[in-house]
Amino acid sequence: MDSVRRDLLGSTSIPNVGSDERLFFDKDGYLEFAPDDPENPKNYSFGRKCYITAIAISLVMNATFSSSAPSGSFQGISDDLHVSVEVAGLVTTLFLLGYCAGPLFWAPLSEFYGRRWIFYISFTLYLAFGFLCAFTPNFTGLLIGRFSTGTAASAALTNAPGVLADIWGPVDRGNAMILFATMTFVGPALGPVVSGFLQVKKTWRWTFYVLLWMAGATELLLITLPETLPITVLHNKARRLRKTAGKESVKAPVEASNRSLGGIFKVALTRPWRLLIDPISFFVAIYYAVVYTLLYMLFSIYPIVFQQKRGWDAGVGELPLIGTVIGACLGGLALFIDSQIGQKKSIHSHKSVPEDRLPGAMVGGVVFAVTIFWFAWTAEYDSVHWAVPTVAGTFLSMSILLIFVVFINYIIDSYLVYAASALAANTVLRSACAAASPLFTRYMFGKLGVGGAGSLIGGVGVLLMPIPFVFYKYGAAIRARSKFALRDKTPHPPADEEKAVNGRSPSQTSEKEENLVDKKARGTSE
Numbered sequence: 001m002d003s004v005r006r007d008l009l010g011s012t013s014i015p016n017v018g019s020d021e022r023l024f025f026d027k028d029g030y031l032e033f034a035p036d037d038p039e040n041p042k043n044y045s046f047g048r049k050c051y052i053t054a055i056a057i058s059l060v061m062n063a064t065f066s067s068s069a070p071s072g073s074f075q076g077i078s079d080d081l082h083v084s085v086e087v088a089g090l091v092t093t094l095f096l097l098g099y100c101a102g103p104l105f106w107a108p109l110s111e112f113y114g115r116r117w118i119f120y121i122s123f124t125l126y127l128a129f130g131f132l133c134a135f136t137p138n139f140t141g142l143l144i145g146r147f148s149t150g151t152a153a154s155a156a157l158t159n160a161p162g163v164l165a166d167i168w169g170p171v172d173r174g175n176a177m178i179l180f181a182t183m184t185f186v187g188p189a190l191g192p193v194v195s196g197f198l199q200v201k202k203t204w205r206w207t208f209y210v211l212l213w214m215a216g217a218t219e220l221l222l223i224t225l226p227e228t229l230p231i232t233v234l235h236n237k238a239r240r241l242r243k244t245a246g247k248e249s250v251k252a253p254v255e256a257s258n259r260s261l262g263g264i265f266k267v268a269l270t271r272p273w274r275l276l277i278d279p280i281s282f283f284v285a286i287y288y289a290v291v292y293t294l295l296y297m298l299f300s301i302y303p304i305v306f307q308q309k310r311g312w313d314a315g316v317g318e319l320p321l322i323g324t325v326i327g328a329c330l331g332g333l334a335l336f337i338d339s340q341i342g343q344k345k346s347i348h349s350h351k352s353v354p355e356d357r358l359p360g361a362m363v364g365g366v367v368f369a370v371t372i373f374w375f376a377w378t379a380e381y382d383s384v385h386w387a388v389p390t391v392a393g394t395f396l397s398m399s400i401l402l403i404f405v406v407f408i409n410y411i412i413d414s415y416l417v418y419a420a421s422a423l424a425a426n427t428v429l430r431s432a433c434a435a436a437s438p439l440f441t442r443y444m445f446g447k448l449g450v451g452g453a454g455s456l457i458g459g460v461g462v463l464l465m466p467i468p469f470v471f472y473k474y475g476a477a478i479r480a481r482s483k484f485a486l487r488d489k490t491p492h493p494p495a496d497e498e499k500a501v502n503g504r505s506p507s508q509t510s511e512k513e514e515n516l517v518d519k520k521a522r523g524t525s526e
Contacts (some may be wrong), residue, residue, distance in 0.1 A: 002514045019463045033230070039237055041167045053176055055225050055439050056160040058218045059123065063153035063186025063213070065194075066130075067095050068148075069207050071438070072196030072297040072318050076204030081139040089438030091146045092296070096435035098150020100428045105423060106155040108268040112261050113157050114232035115166070116225055118337040122155035123222055134208035148423075154400070157184070157427070161418045166228035174339050179403045182332035185295070185397060189324040192299050196318035271418070272425035279478050280414055280471065280485060284407045285426045287464050291368065292430040293437050294457060298324065298393070300441035305379040305389060305450060320390040327397030334398070335360065335405055354413035355475040357406055361468035364402030369461035371396040376454020410471070414485045422484075 022034060033040040044052070066235040070077065074088040081088075102122075127153065132145035164176040195207040227233055231254045241247045275281050279461060298321070307317035342352070375392035378384045411426070412419040445453045471478070479485040 018305060033234070034398055039131055039233055041226075041230065041233065042169060044167055051073035052167055052225065052228065053164060053179070055218075055221050056156075056163045057179060058221060059119065059156035060160050060180060060183050060216055061187050061209075062123075062126070062214055063156045064184050065097075066149060066153060066187075066211050067191065068092065068188040068296065068299050069078060069195050069211060070204070072192035072194070072303075073199045073204035074209050075314065076178070076199045077139075077142070081142065083139050086439065086442060087139075088516045089300070089442075090143055092299075092438045093148035093435045094143050094147040095153075096296070096431050098147050098152070099154045100429035100435070102151040103158045103427050104269055104272075105151070105426050106132025107158045107420070108261070110155075110159050110162070110229070112259075112264055114227050114229045118159060119222060119225060120122040121210070122152045123219060125217070127151035127212070130212050130215055132210065132312040134205055134212055147361045158424075163228050166230060171343055175336060177408075178332050178335045178339065178405060181335075181401060181408070183327050185328035185331075185401055185404075186325050188295065188299070189321050189328065189397070192302070193318045193321050197315035199315055200315040267324055268424070271421040275415070275418060275422045275484055276425040276429070278422075278482050278484055280475070280482065281411065281422045281425065283467050283471075284411060285429045287365075287403065287467055288407065288426050288430040289433040290457075290460055290464060291403055293433045294372075295397075295400055296434040296437040297441045297457075300438055301379075301445060301450070302393075304442070304445050306386065309379075309382055309450075310386065320386065320393065323390040323394040324397035327394035327399075328401050330394070331364075331398040331401030331405075334402065352433075353476065354410055354479070355472050357410045358468045358472045358475070359411060360402045361406035361410070362472065364399040364406065365461075365465040365468055367395055367399035368403060369458055369465050371399060372454055372458035372461055376458065379454070380449060380451035406468075414475075414479060418484045 033043075037043055070088075070091045074085050074091075077083070077088040077091065078085045083357045106118055106122060126149050129148040133142055133149060136142045136145060161177065161180060164180060165173055168176050195204070198204075198206040198210070227236065235254050238250050241250045265326060276285060302321055303314075303317055306312050306320055307314065310317075342356075371392050375389050375396055378392060379389040408423065411422050415422045444456075447453075447455065
């Protein structure tokens with residue numbers, strides 16, 4: 001009977017002396033979760049999973065809302081701190097540059113120390129530097145505060161998807177990721193709307209007061225967040241068990257590895273750049289950079305269209321951005337429906353490959369190019385009703401979300417254990433490009449006009465439009481030639497962000513282990 005249990009569970013079990021609990025160990029003798037272990041994050045109750053998801057989404061909303069919130073107050077910052085409106089745009093630029101630095105710093109730390117403490121430290125820093133932004137007497141202090149808050153807030157964008165992967169199974173995780181992605185677009189779109197009205201009724205500092213109130217409320221929720229990284233949970237459990245008589249030798253898999261914080265940083269800081277030049281990762285990164293830059297350009301374009309050209313005030317002039325919020329929600333709904341269809345296919349033994357993800361990006365790419373021209377040339381003329389460019393912005397936002405989420409899933413399915421590194425490289429590149437958008441958007445649209453500048457962006461969208469179509473047809477062949485991508489044409493389930501390789505997470509593997517995984521991929525396809 002014991003041998004049958006070992007075959008079925010892939011583990012051996014021994015009684016927990018003095019307790020009804022049974023401890024489970026892997027084939028190497030290291031502690032692992034029992035099938036119904038309540039400490040396993042994937043065994044949490046549905047209500048607890050929803051609560052943890054709500055906290056993770058709250059952290060993301062703080063980060064994304066804060067990224068664009070000052071956009072509606074550039075004029076107030078300019079007048080009060082005696083800088084030009086263009087220079088005031090640096091408060092957004094510096095925040096997004098923090099997005100570039102943060103992921104390379106927080107992700108390795110979270111893999112070494114776990115998610116919870118990194119959230120505690122990073123969000124406390126975000127709150128502290130938020131006070132600097134709100135009460136600084138000069139522009140230099142504001143810039144320092146914005147870069148620091150951006151760096152701290154990026155931990156939410158880096159680690160929140162990992163939390164969702166920790167607690168949800170493959171089916172529900174997809175729906176949770178759709179919610180996460182939708183919030184990454186809803187937050188930036190709402191920021192200028194709120195700050196625009198605050199500038200009219202109060203002062204630009206009230207924008208940062210609101211950010212502080214949001215952060216303070218979230219900090220209280222954050223205290224209740226449990227640790228969810230499986231390797232850390234097992235490590236904590238093993239340390240606790242060793243304090244019990246007769247269990248002094250219990251060890252978790254992570255304790256068997258020779259990992260070090262320096263080694264984790266070395267891999268985290270080098271592997272993303274090697275992956276960036278891989279064909280799939282490279283072209284997805286270019287596409288991401290364009291659509292993400294346009295997203296932040298919109299926060300400068302809408303004031304030009306609705307305030308400068310139509311004479312609306314700073315509050316009302318930002319209201320059309322609500323159309324982009326609706327568009328993001330529509331995109332999320334479309335992805336949810338597509339996810340349900342995909343689940344039904346999998347039930348009927350439909351074998352999937354990474355390229356099955358791409359139809360959403362194919363549709364999104366076409367809509368993206370078309371709606372840019374639609375928005376640009378209807379916004380160019382005041383005689384066109386304001387609702388027409390607003391509706392165009394709704395579909396533009398929907399297309400951006402489709403492209404964003406579909407390509408995230410395509411990267412994960414294509415690179416499996418290397419997915420975290422591929423996404424890190426994409427995050428840094430798109431954030432760096434978006435950071436520049438407040439500095440050139442006003443000049444660009446001032447010189448070329450809304451129609452001309454919009455057509456230039458639309459032309460770039462047309463050039464990028466074939467990318468998902470090419471990957472859909474030739475993706476398998478491209479992956480077969482890649483050093484990192486999945487080469488086996490046999491479908492594999494998407495890997496968790498922290499799926500262990502020899503007891504460690506992907507970014508903790510050594511060069512030898514990278515080669516081993518690579519050889520295994522070759523051998524399977526052969």
